[in-house]
Amino acid sequence: MRTSTYRQHGCTIHEHRFTVPLDHRAQAHTASGTAEQESAKATSIRPTHNESIEIFVREVVPEGGENFPYLCYLQGGPGYGSPRAGDFRDGWLGFLLKKYRLVLLDQRGTGQSGRLDARSLCEDDRFRTSDGNLDAQALADYLMFFRQDQIVYDAEYVRHALAGGKPWTTLGQSFGGFITTSYLSLAPEGLEKCFITGGLPGFTHVDDIYRLTYQQTAARNRMYLRMYPSDERTIREIAAHVRDTEEFLPTGEQLTSDRFRMIGLGLGTQTRTDMLHYLLEGPWVNIRGQRRLSHQFLEDISNELAIAPMYAVLHETIYAGTIRDISDRATGWSADRLAQQIRGFVPDADPLDMGEPYYLTGEHMMRSLYQTCPALQPFAEAADILAQRTDWPCVYRPEVLADNDIPVAATVYYDDMFVPRELSMDTAALIRGTRTWVTNEYQHDGLRASGTRVLEYMASLLED
Numbered sequence: 001m002r003t004s005t006y007r008q009h010g011c012t013i014h015e016h017r018f019t020v021p022l023d024h025r026a027q028a029h030t031a032s033g034t035a036e037q038e039s040a041k042a043t044s045i046r047p048t049h050n051e052s053i054e055i056f057v058r059e060v061v062p063e064g065g066e067n068f069p070y071l072c073y074l075q076g077g078p079g080y081g082s083p084r085a086g087d088f089r090d091g092w093l094g095f096l097l098k099k100y101r102l103v104l105l106d107q108r109g110t111g112q113s114g115r116l117d118a119r120s121l122c123e124d125d126r127f128r129t130s131d132g133n134l135d136a137q138a139l140a141d142y143l144m145f146f147r148q149d150q151i152v153y154d155a156e157y158v159r160h161a162l163a164g165g166k167p168w169t170t171l172g173q174s175f176g177g178f179i180t181t182s183y184l185s186l187a188p189e190g191l192e193k194c195f196i197t198g199g200l201p202g203f204t205h206v207d208d209i210y211r212l213t214y215q216q217t218a219a220r221n222r223m224y225l226r227m228y229p230s231d232e233r234t235i236r237e238i239a240a241h242v243r244d245t246e247e248f249l250p251t252g253e254q255l256t257s258d259r260f261r262m263i264g265l266g267l268g269t270q271t272r273t274d275m276l277h278y279l280l281e282g283p284w285v286n287i288r289g290q291r292r293l294s295h296q297f298l299e300d301i302s303n304e305l306a307i308a309p310m311y312a313v314l315h316e317t318i319y320a321g322t323i324r325d326i327s328d329r330a331t332g333w334s335a336d337r338l339a340q341q342i343r344g345f346v347p348d349a350d351p352l353d354m355g356e357p358y359y360l361t362g363e364h365m366m367r368s369l370y371q372t373c374p375a376l377q378p379f380a381e382a383a384d385i386l387a388q389r390t391d392w393p394c395v396y397r398p399e400v401l402a403d404n405d406i407p408v409a410a411t412v413y414y415d416d417m418f419v420p421r422e423l424s425m426d427t428a429a430l431i432r433g434t435r436t437w438v439t440n441e442y443q444h445d446g447l448r449a450s451g452t453r454v455l456e457y458m459a460s461l462l463e464d
Contacts, residue, residue: 081111264360
């Protein structure tokens, strides 16, 4: 462990860097010292060498909190680093600092923990063939090690180093809740209690999950268009326009209808829904008698669509083979396949056909993105390989969760566009002792949008 320390707004900040195995399962023992060998299934994807990866953790200690217990925050994603706050004493982070030392873990592949992007990977000799081309199979094999289970073992490594083996509390937002559920399955001895917001995963094939997310995304579209009815014509006209006219974002990426429709991601949040109206309020300019999209609009769209490459590349993998019952089923580009079958989302539908709904999409990573998005183009073949894989190690163990004795409080957002309420409630019922708050007051970003209310309510659930 390497550590640097400084003071920031009354808090002591320790920045830790750890070197951990790329594949914890390949080790004879995990960081906790317990044997953790997965079946021969994992053997085919183990690295040929004993590779390692560096994990970055920012520990935030409030004034007078040197002896506070630890809370490890597990960020949503996949593909995004831990929060970087101007003042950690503000908002929900500040609420936590009243009782805890915060451990802000950059999950592997994000932030300063070996961030995955096209440049870092495509220029890595490990993923080049002898003739200098990208080795898509080697890259796909490597990406197998960036799911929930390996992040749990990273957290365990950090816990032993910082807390001396004493159990700690975790807070998981969205994908961080998926990691928490994996933590409860694979290393419950490391946990004192858990908070989950919008992140109780479904224990079923990704097709079942995406059918529900498409259904909820359609509902959010209808809600939005009731609020801003004039935007329907604008959305349809822009989608039709980019089919017939080449428009390019500042990144050099051609704006396609599939890519444009991804602005619907904002519909799943409290903080972005209304901002879509401002984004759409004035997209057009007239250039030599031809209607075109304005430079400002294209710039704003580019900012709205700026997602971490690994968010797209790994998105369906976090649902792949998660439990034994579905461990041999590929994801098969689920979002893409299902879009062809669901009214309002068919990619080739005529946007100007007012007899059919035409919806913005949500957390649905289409295969076409890999043809147009420069940041994703190098991953196209590797993503195809991942979509067909059936050798995924399981990340959840329902039999362990059913015997759980760790206190768990979970907020389930009734209208959640990304994590279906129905499946979350099934999982909550399975994890013994889980206390839930089901609310329609907030969307998926309720942790941030509610100030401190979501955290206060979950804390009260475990105090009763």
